[in-house]
Amino acid sequence: MGFHYTVISDKTIDEAIAFIEQNLKENKFGVLWQHNLTETLQNKGVDSYKKPYRILEVCNPVEAARVIEHNPLVGYFLPCKITVYEEEGKTKIGLPKPTAMIGLLNDAELISIAEKIEKILIDVLEKSK
Numbered sequence: 001m002g003f004h005y006t007v008i009s010d011k012t013i014d015e016a017i018a019f020i021e022q023n024l025k026e027n028k029f030g031v032l033w034q035h036n037l038t039e040t041l042q043n044k045g046v047d048s049y050k051k052p053y054r055i056l057e058v059c060n061p062v063e064a065a066r067v068i069e070h071n072p073l074v075g076y077f078l079p080c081k082i083t084v085y086e087e088e089g090k091t092k093i094g095l096p097k098p099t100a101m102i103g104l105l106n107d108a109e110l111i112s113i114a115e116k117i118e119k120i121l122i123d124v125l126e127k128s129k
């Protein structure tokens with residue numbers, strides 16, 4: 001099964017992120033925050049890592065409220081993350097699977113919700129590559 005889903009893109013990181021944002025919006029998700037990890041590391045004096053690496057924190061507020069109300073521990077996994085980074089000259093777009101994270105709580109209702117969210121996010125990745 002694996003804990004993540006990753007696709008390879010010929011787009012630049014910025015192009016991929018633009019497509020991700022648009023495809024998320026079409027599915028009632030939004031980017032809450034975009035973290036440029038490379039820039040942060042360099043600002044902290046770590047000059048050894050130079051590859052572009054971005055982390056997008058994404059959320060569907062209706063679904064987030066629904067799962068948090070069901071079990072507050074779900075907040076430990078929120079918001080969902082999508083990473084966009086460069087490896088071997090290619091842009092990779094990936095996410096930890098919501099089912100892998102929520103599965104730790106052993107709750108059938110939450111797993112069902114996570115399956116739906118995961119399907120949407122995988123579709124966003126596929127359409128964005």
